[in-house]
Amino acid sequence: MTTHEQLPKANAPAGEGTGLRLETIGADLHAAFLRRPGGYTASFLQTPAWARVKTGWRAESLGWFDGAGRLMGTALVLYRQLPGLRRLFAYLPEGPGVDWADPQLERWLDPLADHLRGAGAFAVRMGPPLAYRRWSARTLKDAAGPGRRVGDVLPDLVEPLGAAVADRLRESGWRRCGADGQPRLVFEVPLAGRGLDDLWTGLNQEWRRNVKKAGRSGVRTGVEGPQTLPAFHELLRVTERRDGFDLGRDLGYYQRQYAELNAEQPGRMRLYTARHEGELLAAHTLLTSPDGVRVWYQTGASADHRREVRPSNALQWRMLCDALLAGAAVYDMRGVPDDLDPASRAHGLLRWKLGTGGEAVETVGEWELPLQGAVNKALHRAMHVYLTRR
Structure with missing residues (x-):
């Protein structure tokens, strides 16, 4: 501080x-x-x-x-x-x-x-909310291969403060948790000092192509209120079944989150949506830090059909642009798997986020x-x- x-x-x-x-x-x-x-x-x-x-x-x-x-x-x-x-x-x-x-x-x-x-x-x-090691999207893309993990790759940067704090905690009797409650490996897109053109050229070719395709297909993005949370939650259940995970959060959890965060500070939590011909195809939640410096893409949900119109790419591009224009310095896409094996299903999420041109960040953990x-x-x-x- x-x-x-x-x-x-x-x-x-x-x-x-x-x-x-x-x-x-x-x-x-x-x-x-x-x-x-x-x-x-x-x-x-x-x-x-x-x-x-x-x-x-x-x-x-x-x-x-x-x-x-x-x-x-x-x-x-x-x-x-x-x-x-x-x-x-x-x-x-x-x-x-x-x-x-x-x-x-x-x-x-x-x-x-x-x-x-x-x-x-x-x-x-x-x-401790501190970064320890960082890898650029290019570094991880070049390092991808069978059986490879992010931790196997030489980082582009080791953060001196994060490394020092880890040593000091260990010396003071604290010990690293075997399994963290919050993601230890996250993905961040730096926004400070960048313009919209910089953000656009930072996307890889596949992302730029998909965002353009969404626009040509008539995908419309927007911000909707709590009345859309039930539809978001239904899409989330579809996403969980498709991708093989279960967050275990009922609709009431998101309604409570939306109400409490926005009551403390209006606009703290927003629900972004992507619609095609009026149908909701994707919905993502975005959270903002109290000082506005950092935003988090917290939870994403998408339908199984009409995926060819690329609603999630359009939605993330809208969220990135809004965060930049609002003055945020970091767009945090939260947790990513450390799997660099292109044949692994888990690698798909990391690959998707790598396309934004950001960096994987390992925190000091819990x-x-x-x-x-x-x-x-x-x-x-x-x-x-x-x-x-x-």
Whole structure:
């Protein structure tokens, strides 16, 4: 993070010296802090609104204050109770929002561990929102082959901060999770400093051809309201059956998400649609960070028929253009498989996203810390089994 504009203190404690104090804060203060310009760009998973989306979890907004009582960082913590027991598992998806470049990182993480331990948590999992390695679309396209994985390929860039933070966490007793709750390998299209012409020439020939074909075929893209969510969900079920996956999210989940995110900040979640002769053929959800710097293509759905008119390509092109014109710096297409084998079905999703000319980004991933005690370690193992089964 960089410098922070001062916000209302909202019962903030007066810390002393260079130490930081961690306190529970209200949702309004938390949301206002995330919207300020020039600060930390928070994931949608770290907003107070997300706490209201995630039923079944108890949530808490936390804030770090400096010695002058200024709010310096925030976190959304989700607590899950282990069935039949009173102890809690604490989860900070794609958070917390702290100064990861601080050479005294313990100023941020030690108070967090103490607070969660006091709240009754036996373990904490967090996902520092930092990039670790990057591969360009060209690099991965050239490296594709039987049995190949993204991790087998020399990256174009290793991010110094991400690498340093991973080392420091390991030295402090944190350990990498075997299976992340959020995607560790994502795909990003950089937008900062680019124009529409740059964005267009960044697409590969197949993408440009498909976008043009959609236009000639009469595909019409737009943004529709919550009344279209049931139709989007029906298309999503079609997509899941066709592609062999199941997100396990009912219509109510998306209706709640749409209502809560947009109530906190209008326009935070939008539903983009592609229609041909009036029929809905594709619908994608787009989320925007509180400061507008990053957007996420979260969930895509498409019909089984009329795929030849390329509605999904037209829809993604519309979303990319809108994000660029709105001033976003990064278009995040979320998770991709690491499979570089052209014969693999999983490679198809990565190949499709590579066509936008962006880059695959490996984050530092999720890390866990048992909150001391042999009993807590046993509970930690039990929670892993529970989450895996869910």
